[in-house]
Amino acid sequence: MFARWSLRRRLTMVALLSTLAGYSVTVAVITPLVHALITSYETEHAAKTARRVALAVQRIPPERIKPMVSTEEVDLIQVVDDQGVVRQASPKLLGQRPLTTDTSAGDDNRVDDVVCTTRVPGGKCLIAVGYRTPVDATFWMVYAYVPVVPWYISPLYVLGVLLAVLLLSAITAYVSWLTVTRALRPVANIKTELAEITATDLGRRVPPLPHRDELDDLAWTVNQTLDRLEHAVEQERRFAADASHDLRSPITAMRTQIEEAMLHPDEADWPRTAVALLSSLDRLQAIVTDLLTLAKLDAGAPGVGADVDLAELVEEELERRAPGKRVERRLRRGVVVTGDRLRLTRLLANLLDNAERHAESTIIVTVDERGGGAVMEVQDDGAGIAPDQREMVFRRFTRLDTSRNRDDGGTGLGLSIALEIATAHGGTLTLEDSDTGARFVLQIPRASS
Incomplete structure (x- = not known):
C-alpha cells in the first residue's frame, strides 16, 4: 500500500516516522540524565536537612530533646543514639525502629545508603543520608530519608514527554507536507505544460523557475x-x-x-x-x-570495428574508381584508425563523388595526422562554397545555387551520410577554408597502439 501512495504522502510519512524515531532516541538519552539530576538533587536536599538537624542535636542536651515536629520538606527524619535507640523522629516515623543501622561514616561523618522497607506508608525504597554527631562523649546518628526516584521519574513526566513528542512530530509532519507540496508545485506546472504540447505545437516551453535549484x-x-x-x-x-x-x-x-x-x-x-x-x-x-x-x-546500428590504414583505404578506392578528373595524392603511411572499413570507404567515396561533380580538373586527397588524430582531406578546384552555406551542404536534400546543384546522379544525401559516418566514429567532418574550390576535412581519433 505504501508504494501506491503519492510522493507527497510518502515523504510526509517518512518525515513523521523519522521525527518519532529521533525524538524517541532523544528521550531515551535524556531521561537517564534527568533521573540522575533529580536523584542528586533529592539526595543533597536530604543531606542538607540531616546536617541541619545534626547541628541542632549537637547543641541540645539529650534530656532536653523533645518530640520533633518537622517543618522541613523532608518529612522522614530519625535521631538514633549510640545504643541504636531512636531518640527522636519526624511525625511519620514516630514509634518506628531505625530504618537503617548503617554507621559507616567517612571522614566527612556522612553516611549514604538505600533502604527498602514496608514500615513507611506506601512501602517503597528510600535514599538514606545520615550524619554522625557527638553527644556527651558518644556519637549519635541523624538520618534523613527521601523516596528513590523511579526510572520513569514520574507519571506526569511520562505524560508530558509523550505529548511533547506527539505534538512536535505532528508539527514536523505538517511542515513537511507544506514544504513538499510547495516544492512539487513546479513539477505539476511542468507536467501540465508538457501535457498540452502536441506534434503541431512544439514551440511551447516550460516556464523557468524563479530560483536556481x-x-x-x-x-x-x-x-x-x-x-x-x-x-x-x-x-x-x-x-x-x-x-x-x-x-x-x-x-x-x-x-x-x-x-x-x-x-x-x-x-x-x-x-x-x-x-x-x-x-x-x-x-x-x-x-x-x-x-x-x-x-x-x-538507428545507431553498430559497425565492424577494425584497424584501418587511411592511406591504403584511399589507394584501394582510387584504384577501384573509373577514370575521371585527375587525382593528386598526398598520403602519409601508417595513419591508422579503428572503425568500420566499409563505412569509411563509403564516406571517402561520397566525398570523391562530390568532388568529381564540381572539380574543374583536379582533386587533391590528403592523409596526415594532426594533434595526435588522423586527418583525411578531399579538395576540388571548383567554384567552392560560400562560408555562410558550409553547414547547409551537410543537410539532407539541401539545394544550393546552380554552380553546386545536384546532377549526374547525385541524390543530395552523400554529404549527410558522410557526416553521420564521421560522427559514428567519434570524429568530425567540416568544410574548411581553401585557396580554391571546396576542402572537406575529416578528423578522427587514431587507433590506440
Whole structure:
C-alpha cells in the first residue's frame, strides 16, 4: 500500500516516522540524565536537612530533646543514639525502629545508603543520608530519608514527554507536507505544460523557475529536450518533403516516358525508352539505397570495428574508381584508425563523388595526422562554397545555387551520410577554408597502439 501512495504522502510519512524515531532516541538519552539530576538533587536536599538537624542535636542536651515536629520538606527524619535507640523522629516515623543501622561514616561523618522497607506508608525504597554527631562523649546518628526516584521519574513526566513528542512530530509532519507540496508545485506546472504540447505545437516551453535549484535545472533540461525534439521534427518534416519530391521525380519521369510510348506503340523507340527508364531506375535505386543507409546510421546500428590504414583505404578506392578528373595524392603511411572499413570507404567515396561533380580538373586527397588524430582531406578546384552555406551542404536534400546543384546522379544525401559516418566514429567532418574550390576535412581519433 505504501508504494501506491503519492510522493507527497510518502515523504510526509517518512518525515513523521523519522521525527518519532529521533525524538524517541532523544528521550531515551535524556531521561537517564534527568533521573540522575533529580536523584542528586533529592539526595543533597536530604543531606542538607540531616546536617541541619545534626547541628541542632549537637547543641541540645539529650534530656532536653523533645518530640520533633518537622517543618522541613523532608518529612522522614530519625535521631538514633549510640545504643541504636531512636531518640527522636519526624511525625511519620514516630514509634518506628531505625530504618537503617548503617554507621559507616567517612571522614566527612556522612553516611549514604538505600533502604527498602514496608514500615513507611506506601512501602517503597528510600535514599538514606545520615550524619554522625557527638553527644556527651558518644556519637549519635541523624538520618534523613527521601523516596528513590523511579526510572520513569514520574507519571506526569511520562505524560508530558509523550505529548511533547506527539505534538512536535505532528508539527514536523505538517511542515513537511507544506514544504513538499510547495516544492512539487513546479513539477505539476511542468507536467501540465508538457501535457498540452502536441506534434503541431512544439514551440511551447516550460516556464523557468524563479530560483536556481534542481527543479530549475529540470525545467532547463526539459526545454533543451523540447528544442532538440522540435529541431528533429522539423528536420524530419523537411526530409520527408524532400524525399517524397526526389522519389516522385524519377517515378514521374518513368511514367511520362511509358505513357508517351504507349500513345504510339508502333512508332515508339522502345530501346531508347528502355535506356531512359533504366536511368530513372538507377537514380531511384540510388536514392532508396542512401535512405536505407541513413536509416541504419540514425538507428545507431553498430559497425565492424577494425584497424584501418587511411592511406591504403584511399589507394584501394582510387584504384577501384573509373577514370575521371585527375587525382593528386598526398598520403602519409601508417595513419591508422579503428572503425568500420566499409563505412569509411563509403564516406571517402561520397566525398570523391562530390568532388568529381564540381572539380574543374583536379582533386587533391590528403592523409596526415594532426594533434595526435588522423586527418583525411578531399579538395576540388571548383567554384567552392560560400562560408555562410558550409553547414547547409551537410543537410539532407539541401539545394544550393546552380554552380553546386545536384546532377549526374547525385541524390543530395552523400554529404549527410558522410557526416553521420564521421560522427559514428567519434570524429568530425567540416568544410574548411581553401585557396580554391571546396576542402572537406575529416578528423578522427587514431587507433590506440
